[in-house]
Amino acid sequence: MPIISSTRLSTKFGNFQASLHRSSHNSQSCLSFATGDLTQKNCLVRIHSSCLFAEAFHSFECDCKQQLNQTFELIQREGRGVIIYLDQEGRGHGLLRKINAMNLENELNLDTVEAFKKLHYAIDPRSYKAAIDALGDLKVSKQIKLVTNNPKKIKQVQQADYEVDRVELVYDLEEKAVDYLTVKKNKLGHLISDNFLKRLTNQSQTAVVPFTLGMMVKIKNNLRILNGIIAYLKSIV
Numbered sequence: 001m002p003i004i005s006s007t008r009l010s011t012k013f014g015n016f017q018a019s020l021h022r023s024s025h026n027s028q029s030c031l032s033f034a035t036g037d038l039t040q041k042n043c044l045v046r047i048h049s050s051c052l053f054a055e056a057f058h059s060f061e062c063d064c065k066q067q068l069n070q071t072f073e074l075i076q077r078e079g080r081g082v083i084i085y086l087d088q089e090g091r092g093h094g095l096l097r098k099i100n101a102m103n104l105e106n107e108l109n110l111d112t113v114e115a116f117k118k119l120h121y122a123i124d125p126r127s128y129k130a131a132i133d134a135l136g137d138l139k140v141s142k143q144i145k146l147v148t149n150n151p152k153k154i155k156q157v158q159q160a161d162y163e164v165d166r167v168e169l170v171y172d173l174e175e176k177a178v179d180y181l182t183v184k185k186n187k188l189g190h191l192i193s194d195n196f197l198k199r200l201t202n203q204s205q206t207a208v209v210p211f212t213l214g215m216m217v218k219i220k221n222n223l224r225i226l227n228g229i230i231a232y233l234k235s236i237v
């Protein structure tokens with residue numbers, strides 16, 4: 001019995017069927033959020049690894065929440081698709097190791113890959129077998145549109161005989177998450193276009209401009225006041 005339990009779930013992105021699956025491969029559990037007819041070809045699919053800090057606590061460190069929310073919006077617009085949600089925090093290492101790595105990044109000014117290496121953690125040992133089983137449980141068409149920039153994910157799904165068209169998302173990000181995305185592109189081989197990164201970098205830089213200009217005006221005004229005080233002091237000495 002791969003689907004253990006299932007319920008209708010109403011969300012800000014519309015109504016979904018939320019199901020809890022247990023994989024026959026490794027008895028790993030995962031969730032799916034599905035809507036519309038999944039059996040027709042070109043079904044939107046996202047296989048998403050959980051990220052508690054971004055998704056529940058709004059952290060600026062990564063783009064996980066944006067990817068999840070944008071996929072929900074995409075599925076809502078198309079009227080059909082599924083998100084498989086895997087409990088794979090910290091690229092499959094769990095919360096403890098994720099926190100250890102983040103702490104090292106902050107203390108030694110390392111990127112995520114450097115921190116994982118220093119801690120002797122495998123860089124990305126995630127398996128998507130449980131998610132692929134869940135696609136089977138839901139009888140998803142073998143021809144899918146996979147929302148991802150992770151080539152390993154594409155390869156594992158293709159190896160399970162799915163024909164994959166990749167869908168790239170476009171979203172805005174905080175500066176810190178842009179750095180993270182750059183590392184994912186350069187060191188983990190994620191398929192992130194230069195144009196998208198350039199747009200994100202420009203956007204995070206322009207976000208700083210009003211603040212910088214405001215600061216400059218403030219400093220200039222303060223200098224004017226200071227000059228006035230000096231002139232007054234000079235006049236009374």
Ligand SMILES: [Zn+2]
Pocket residue numbers: 051054061062063064065
């Ligand atoms: Zn994340």
